Amino acid sequence: MAKQQTEVRDLQEGSYVMIDDAACKINAYSTAKPGKHGSAKARVEAVGVFDGKKRSLSQPVDAKIWVPIIERKQGQVVSVDGDDMQVMDLETYETITMRIPEDADVSPDENIEYLEMEDQRKIV
Amino acid sequence: MFPGATDEREETTAAADADRGGHTDTRGRASDRGGANFVVVGAPLDATTTFQPGTRFGPQRTRSHAAPFDDYDHRTDQRFSELGVVDRGDVRAWDDVEAYLEYLTSALREAVWDDSVPLVLGGEHTVSLAGARAVEPDVFVCLDAHLDLYDAYDGNPLSHAAVTRRIVEDVDSVDEAILLGVRTGSEAEWDRAAADDVTVVPPEDVAAWSPGDRLADRDVYLSVDIDAADPGYAPGTGTMEPFGLEPRELRDVVRAVAPDADGFDVVEVNDRDDGQAAALAAKLVREFVFSHADG
Numbered sequence: 001m002a003k004q005q006t007e008v009r010d011l012q013e014g015s016y017v018m019i020d021d022a023a024c025k026i027n028a029y030s031t032a033k034p035g036k037h038g039s040a041k042a043r044v045e046a047v048g049v050f051d052g053k054k055r056s057l058s059q060p061v062d063a064k065i066w067v068p069i070i071e072r073k074q075g076q077v078v079s080v081d082g083d084d085m086q087v088m089d090l091e092t093y094e095t096i097t098m099r100i101p102e103d104a105d106v107s108p109d110e111n112i113e114y115l116e117m118e119d120q121r122k123i124v
Numbered sequence: 125m126f127p128g129a130t131d132e133r134e135e136t137t138a139a140a141d142a143d144r145g146g147h148t149d150t151r152g153r154a155s156d157r158g159g160a161n162f163v164v165v166g167a168p169l170d171a172t173t174t175f176q177p178g179t180r181f182g183p184q185r186t187r188s189h190a191a192p193f194d195d196y197d198h199r200t201d202q203r204f205s206e207l208g209v210v211d212r213g214d215v216r217a218w219d220d221v222e223a224y225l226e227y228l229t230s231a232l233r234e235a236v237w238d239d240s241v242p243l244v245l246g247g248e249h250t251v252s253l254a255g256a257r258a259v260e261p262d263v264f265v266c267l268d269a270h271l272d273l274y275d276a277y278d279g280n281p282l283s284h285a286a287v288t289r290r291i292v293e294d295v296d297s298v299d300e301a302i303l304l305g306v307r308t309g310s311e312a313e314w315d316r317a318a319a320d321d322v323t324v325v326p327p328e329d330v331a332a333w334s335p336g337d338r339l340a341d342r343d344v345y346l347s348v349d350i351d352a353a354d355p356g357y358a359p360g361t362g363t364m365e366p367f368g369l370e371p372r373e374l375r376d377v378v379r380a381v382a383p384d385a386d387g388f389d390v391v392e393v394n395d396r397d398d399g400q401a402a403a404l405a406a407k408l409v410r411e412f413v414f415s416h417a418d419g
Contacts, residue, residue, distance in 0.1 A: 030227040033218040043230040056234045 002069040002117060008042045009061035016068050019055040022048045023068035023117055031061060050120045070117045072124070077110045087112065096121070126164045126211045126245075126409070127190045128204035133213035161207060162413055163235035166214030167228055167247035167254070167389075171221050172283040176362045178394030182402070183214050183245035185360075186390065189399050190406035197410070200418040204410060207417045209243075217247070221282045225254045232258035236387070241416060243409055246391025248362075249284040252347045253291055259387035260297040261345035264288070265335075267352035267374055269365035271309030271324070273316045284392070292321055297343070304330050304377055305352035305369045330373050339384040346385040348374065348408055349392045350401050360401030361392045371404055375411055382412045383419020 003018060011017055013029050024046035034040040039060040046055050049070065059065065078086040078095060085106055088095045098114070098121055100106055113124040125131045166183025173179055195203050212235075215228050228251060235242040236258050244255050249272060256264060266272075266288060273292075277283035281290065292301045304325045309317065317324050325333050351361040354368030382388070390405040 028230060030223070030230050032216065032224075032227045033220070035216055035218070038216065043227055043234075045230055045233065054237050056230065056237065058231070058234075 003066045004069060005064050006067050007061065008044075008059045008063045008065050011042070011044060011065070011067075016049065016070055017044060017046055017057075018066040018068055019044070019046055019057050022051060022053070022055065023070060023120075024048050024055055049115060049117070050122050068117055070115050073114055073116050075112050075114060077106050077108050077112060079108055080106060087114070098123075125213075126187045126209065126406075127193065128195055128410075129162075129164055129209040129211040130160075132160075132210045160210040160235075160238065160240045161417065162209040162243050163238075163240045164209060164211040164243045164245065164409075165228075165231060165235070166245045167217065167251040168214055169217040169221070169224060169247040169251050171217070171219050171224075171248065172250060172277070172280060172285075173248050173362045174277065174283070174285060176394065176396055178360075178396055179246060179248045179362060179392060180217065181395040182247055182391070182393035182405075185395055185399070185402040186245045186393055186405045186409070187211075189402040190410065193407065193410060197414045200414045202414055202417060204413065207413055209413060210240075221250060225250070225257075225282070228254035229257045232387075241385070242387050242389075243412070244387075244389035244391070245405070245409070246389060246393065249287045249347070249349050249391045250282055251391060252287050252345075252389055253282070253295075255347070255387050255389050256291045256295045256298065256345050259345045260295070260343065261386060262297060262299050262342040263339060263344045264291050264295075264298050264301040264347065265304070265339075265344060265381050265385070266301060266347040266349065267304050267369070267377055268347075268349040269305060269307055269351040269368055270349070270363065271303065271306055271313040271317055272349075273309060273313040273322070275312075275316075289316065302335075304333060305373075307367055308365050327367060327369055327373075330369055330377065333377070335380055335384070339381065342384070344381065344385045345387045346378070346381045346412070347388075348378065348390040348405070350390060350405050351392055353401075353404060358393075358397075358401035358404050360394050360397030360399070362394055363392075371407075374404070374408060378408050378411045379415045382415035385412070385416060388412045388416075
């Protein structure tokens with residue numbers, strides 16, 4: 001999986017993080033003061049990028065954590081077939097098959113923007 | 125740990141070595157997590173107490189005074205230890221109230237996301253704002269001697285004397301507050317209480333009060349400020365106000381509201397008595413759990 005390691009302290013709202021092996025986008029980040037006996041801790045609330053599930057974690061700010069590498073890509077819809085569509089990557093001209101999201105209305109020749117991490121994709 | 129609950133406090137070397145009495149932060153998601161119906165979180169905030177301080181000792185004292193209670197509840201035929209209560213320790217407090225509330229809200233929201241009912245042990249009443257932010261109720265039901273409707277007390281909008289105002293006005297989901305046992309407030313607070321989104325039930329009317337179907341199909345947060353009780357029964361609190369409620373009146377309100385409640389707290393317990401306030405608080409936590417589980 002495309003990911004890189006960072007420290008919890010470097011996370012911020014709007015950035016990505018791996019929680020329970022799922023790529024998530026952070027929507028809340030808060031830190032606690034350490035006091036005399038503990039280490040400063042951070043709490044992260046996030047939503048799965050590809051599954052929409054809410055997840056949270058609590059870790060010391062100096063703990064190592066994985067951040068997924070998610071690419072934002074441009075594509076053009078080549079054809080629509082039922083619930084699937086053929087999309088051409090406008091950078092590599094590679095054609096891929098994607099499931100059409102329930103709330104999306106796409107048509108051939110339309111340009112779309114999507115997030116990609118390995119074989120997971122999501123229209124923005 | 126709250127007696128009868130499962131210990132889910134974070135295991136830290138410092139906590140073990142220093143015997144911190146549960147003063148650990150709530151831990152993060154773990155692989156063995158799941159199945160909790162109720163999550164106890166201590167919130168020992170003691171930053172804006174206006175008369176006698178000591179609420180920083182509330183969570184620890186409430187837990188310790190729950191020790192003598194029987195596991196078995198005859199009224200509902202249930203055992204506390206079988207109701208899925210976990211204790212995640214305290215979210216240690218510091219003096220930046222706004223930052224603390226943000227962090228506490230996040231910890232409580234985790235319980236809500238896990239479909240658990242948070243049970244917050246205060247701490248000053250300000251911690252209810254975190255509970256309400258996490259639960260996002262439609263209705264805030266509160267047992268309290270005070271209106272707590274100051275817009276700001278001594279210039280502080282996050283004072284414990286302003287917590288009901290913050291919840292009613294700043295938590296978007298909240299439509300109304302029902303305040304039971306209130307017997308004091310400033311003139312400006314009483315003016316604010318006259319608005320349609322606040323209902324005040326004075327102490328003499330609490331015994332006859334019933335939610336009826338007012339809470340049905342609505343999200344409810346129940347807060348118990350222990351000073352709602354007459355100071356004779358709960359002297360261990362910071363701003364005692366005479367002519368208060370009998371313990372059985374508090375109990376009956378908790379029993380009536382608990383089945384509809386999605387979050388609960390008991391706050392303003394301090395260490396300035398021989399345990400009366402903490403014992404009452406601990407018993408009300410158990411009454412809430414038994415009634416919610418039975419409802």
